[in-house]
Amino acid sequence: MTAQQTTIKLYATHPHPCSYVDDEQATTLFIDPSAQVTPEIYHHLSQQGFRRSGCQLYKPYCEFCSACIPVRVPTDIFTPKRNQRRIIKRNNDLSVIEKDNINDSVFYKLYERYINEKHTDGDMFPASREQYDNFLTSEWGVTRYYCFYLGDHLAAVAVTDELEDCLSAIYTFYDPSLNNRSLGSYAILWQIAHAKQLGLDYIYLGYWIKDCQKMSYKSQYRPLEIYINDQWTKLT
Numbered sequence: 001m002t003a004q005q006t007t008i009k010l011y012a013t014h015p016h017p018c019s020y021v022d023d024e025q026a027t028t029l030f031i032d033p034s035a036q037v038t039p040e041i042y043h044h045l046s047q048q049g050f051r052r053s054g055c056q057l058y059k060p061y062c063e064f065c066s067a068c069i070p071v072r073v074p075t076d077i078f079t080p081k082r083n084q085r086r087i088i089k090r091n092n093d094l095s096v097i098e099k100d101n102i103n104d105s106v107f108y109k110l111y112e113r114y115i116n117e118k119h120t121d122g123d124m125f126p127a128s129r130e131q132y133d134n135f136l137t138s139e140w141g142v143t144r145y146y147c148f149y150l151g152d153h154l155a156a157v158a159v160t161d162e163l164e165d166c167l168s169a170i171y172t173f174y175d176p177s178l179n180n181r182s183l184g185s186y187a188i189l190w191q192i193a194h195a196k197q198l199g200l201d202y203i204y205l206g207y208w209i210k211d212c213q214k215m216s217y218k219s220q221y222r223p224l225e226i227y228i229n230d231q232w233t234k235l236t
Contacts (some may be wrong), residue, residue, distance in 0.1 A: 008035045012061055019123050021067055028093035039142050043163040049227045051206055052161060052170060054134045060207065061117045068207040070227035071218055071235070072166065075203060077198040078223065085191055091148075091186045095157060099145040101137075102157060107147075108132050110154055114173040136171060143170075146194075148187070150178070158187040166202040167195040188221060 009032040011024035015025035026117045031037070031045070035055065042057065062069040064145035065067040080088060102108075108129055115127035124131060131235040136159050137143070144167075160167050170193055174183035188205070196204045208226070209215040218224070 008013050008032055008041070015063075018065070020209050020214060021065060024065050024067075025062070026065075027061045028060040029065065032055055034104045037140060039140055039163065042140055042142065042161075043165075046163060046166070046204060047232075048230070051204075052168070054137060055139055065192055067209045067211070069209070070204070071206070071208040072202040072204045072225050072227075072232070073192055074225060075192055075222045076222060077202060078192055078196075078221065080189060083218075084185070084220075087182045087186050088142075088189055091181055091183070094150055094186075095146050096190065097149065098149050102145045102147075102159075105177060106154060107145075107157060110119060110157065110175060111136075111173045113176060117176040146191070147188075148174075148183070148190075155181075156183045156187055158191060160191060162198070162200075166200050166204055167198075168204040169206070185217070185220075192221070 006154060010029055011032065013028045013030070015027050018024040018026040028101065031050075037055075042052070045057050048059075048126045050059045050235060051070075052058075059070070060147070062068075078163075081119060111132050112127040115122075115124050119125055124135075138161070141207050142161045144162055146158040147154060148158070154175070155171060155178055158172045159170040164167075169188060172184055172187040174187070188203075195201075200226075205218045205221065207215065208218040210219075210226075222235070224234045226235045
């Protein structure tokens, strides 16, 4: 049975305050938690603008707002800009090791520092081990943990899902004391290059909100495709 032939129930949350747009109420559409999700189904839903948080697949479904727009970067035509090339050069001394899991306390401690120092105004503050486990893990065998090291020091972790024709960048956290390295940007640039090496067509960056400063960085990775009216189109 193909993903297109599979029927999955969808549920919507009650309206709740939006984390990104002031004075807006958000509603989230998510798939039935009891559904048997396969990598094929996950890939098909990603093509329709769904994202993953832990074992939940969701997308915004707001009645009066459509500011959250799914975005992806076509890897074969992406070329780093001058400032992005500087970021890549600045981090050439980092090594990257792919891990099967990030259950060890050293990874959680880095995540905890990152959340508690960089995102004190966000929904994920304060960090907790339960939140960490529920948010970053999945059960579908597609998640990759790319760990960036400066010598023996763990500098950053990029949690990424590898699907049929893409990488989906789930989350990156890094050492706040290395802020001058622009590790968040470097992790995206590295993943774009890695996806291209793997022969994958896209890297999905989640949702972009044009007028939200927290999300504005995603528009720097052009050419960028956006999902509007049930189809992907180039952002102009």
